Amino acid sequence: MKILIIGAGIIGNSIAWRMARAGADVTIVERGRAGQEASWAAAGMIAPQAEAEGPGPFLRFCVEAKNAFETILPELIAQSGIDPEYDKGSGVLYVALNEADRAELAARAAWQREAGLQVEEIGGERARQITPALSPKVIHALYMPDENRVENRQLTQAFLIAALKAGARLIEDSRVDAIETRGGRFSGLRLQGGELIEADAAVNAAGSWASVIRGTEADHVRLHPVRGQIVCFQARPNLVGPSIFSLRGYAVPRRDGRVLAGSTREMARWSKDVTLEGMESIVRAAKDMLPALATMRFREAWAGLRPATADFLPVLGPSPSIPGLYYATGHFRSGILLAAITGRVLEAMITGGKPCTDVTPFSAARFMPSAK
Numbered sequence: 001m002k003i004l005i006i007g008a009g010i011i012g013n014s015i016a017w018r019m020a021r022a023g024a025d026v027t028i029v030e031r032g033r034a035g036q037e038a039s040w041a042a043a044g045m046i047a048p049q050a051e052a053e054g055p056g057p058f059l060r061f062c063v064e065a066k067n068a069f070e071t072i073l074p075e076l077i078a079q080s081g082i083d084p085e086y087d088k089g090s091g092v093l094y095v096a097l098n099e100a101d102r103a104e105l106a107a108r109a110a111w112q113r114e115a116g117l118q119v120e121e122i123g124g125e126r127a128r129q130i131t132p133a134l135s136p137k138v139i140h141a142l143y144m145p146d147e148n149r150v151e152n153r154q155l156t157q158a159f160l161i162a163a164l165k166a167g168a169r170l171i172e173d174s175r176v177d178a179i180e181t182r183g184g185r186f187s188g189l190r191l192q193g194g195e196l197i198e199a200d201a202a203v204n205a206a207g208s209w210a211s212v213i214r215g216t217e218a219d220h221v222r223l224h225p226v227r228g229q230i231v232c233f234q235a236r237p238n239l240v241g242p243s244i245f246s247l248r249g250y251a252v253p254r255r256d257g258r259v260l261a262g263s264t265r266e267m268a269r270w271s272k273d274v275t276l277e278g279m280e281s282i283v284r285a286a287k288d289m290l291p292a293l294a295t296m297r298f299r300e301a302w303a304g305l306r307p308a309t310a311d312f313l314p315v316l317g318p319s320p321s322i323p324g325l326y327y328a329t330g331h332f333r334s335g336i337l338l339a340a341i342t343g344r345v346l347e348a349m350i351t352g353g354k355p356c357t358d359v360t361p362f363s364a365a366r367f368m369p370s371a372k
C-alpha cells in the first residue's frame with residue numbers, strides 16, 4: 001500500500017512510523033523543514049490531568065494516550081536511537097495563590113478523583129517541601145504524581161528517524177496544494193509546483209494549515225491557529241522538580257536547567273510573533289509561582305500555532321466524502337501527549353483493523369451539516 005502523509009510534525013511523523021513499521025510504502029510531504037512548527041514550539045507536557053478542562057471522552061482519551069506513549073517509548077528509542085528525555089515521575093504541582101484559585105482547584109481535584117486519577121490536595125508548606133523554589137504566597141496545591149514531561153523536539157525527531165529507518169521517505173520544501181480524486185476516491189496530492197504524487201491513501205496531518213489544502217471543502221473540517229508564546233530561562237538543573245502550573249500559566253523544567261514558561265492563547269491569524277504583552281503575562285504568572293526566575297538569565301522566547309477545530313477536539317479518521325483520505329489534526333494543546341495514540345489509531349483505521357480505543361467523538365463526520 002502506498003500512502004502519503006501531509007506534514008512532518010509530531011503527528012505526521014508518528015503515523016509515518018506506524019505505517020512504515022507495518023510494511024506500507026510511506027512518503028511524508030512537508031512544506032518547510034520537518035518538525036519546525038507547533039511540535040517544536042510546545043512545552044512537552046505529557047499531562048492529561050493538568051491539561052484537561054473536565055471529565056468526559058477527551059480526558060479518557062488523554063489518559064489512554066499517556067499509557068500508549070509509555071508503551072511505545074522503549075521501541076521508539078531503540079529504533080530511532082534518540083532519547084526524548086521522558087521524565088517519568090516528575091509530576092505536576094498545580095498551585096493556588098489565593099482563595100479563589102483554591103476553590104477552583106478543589107473542584108478540579110473532585111472530578112479527577114471521580115475519574116480514578118491520582119491527585120493529592122496539599123498545603124503550601126508541603127508544596128514547598130516538594131519544590132523549595134515555590135513562592136511563599138502559594139497557599140495550596142494539587143500534586144499530580146503521574147503527570148510527566150518530555151523533550152518534544154527530540155520526540156518529534158525520534159518519530160521521524162524511526163519512520164525513515166523503517167523505510168519511509170521525507171520530501172521537504174514541498175507544499176501540498178490540493179487533494180486529487182479519481183472516480184470520487186483519493187488518487188494523489190498536487191504539489192504547489194504542479195507535480196502530482198499518486199498513492200492509495202493520504203493522511204492530512206498538516207496541523208493548523210490542514211484546511212488550507214484545497215479539495216476537501218465538502219468535509220467541512222476547519223482548522224484555525226491559536227498562538228502560544230513561551231519564554232525560556234536558564235536556571236540551574238533541578239531548581240524546579242515537578243512542572244508547576246497555576247490558573248494563569250506554567251513553568252516546565254528541562255534536564256539541562258532551562259525552564260519554559262508559558263503560555264498565551266491568542267487568535268493572531270498566522271503570526272508567530274512574540275509580543276511584549278504576551279511575554280509580560282507569561283513572566284508575571286511564572287514569577288508569582290517561582291520568584292527565583294526573576295534573576296535567572298533570559299535565554300529566548302518563541303511562539304507556535306496550536307491547530308484547533310471549532311470544538312477544540314482533534315479530528316481523527318476517514319474523510320466523510322473522499323474514501324482513501326484520512327485526517328489526523330486539531331490536536332490543539334495536546335498533540336505531544338496524543339502523538340503516540342494517534343499513530344496507533346490511524347494505523348488501525350488505514351489497515352482495516354480495530355482502533356485500540358473509541359475515537360468516534362473525534363470523527364470528521366461530526367462537522368458535516370447532516371450531523372448537526
Ligand SMILES: Cc1cc2nc3c(=O)[nH]c(=O)nc-3n(C[C@H](O)[C@H](O)[C@H](O)COP(=O)(O)OP(=O)(O)OC[C@H]3O[C@@H](n4cnc5c(N)ncnc54)[C@H](O)[C@@H]3O)c2cc1C
Pocket residue numbers: 006007008009010011012029030031032033034035036037038039040041042043044045046174175176177205206207208209210213227228229230262263303304305306307328329330331332333334335336337338
Ligand atoms: C506554546 C505551545 C505549547 C504547547 N505545549 C504542549 C504540551 O505541553 N503538551 C502537548 O501535548 N501539546 C502541547 N502543545 C500542542 C502541540 O504542540 C500540538 O498539538 C502539536 O505539535 C500538533 O502537531 P502537528 O504535527 O499536528 O502540527 P505541526 O507540528 O504544526 O506540524 C504540521 C506540519 O505540517 C506542515 N504543513 C502544513 N501545511 C502543509 C502543506 N500544505 N503541505 C505540506 N506540509 C504542510 C507544517 O509545515 C508542519 O511541519 C503546545 C503548543 C504550543 C504552541
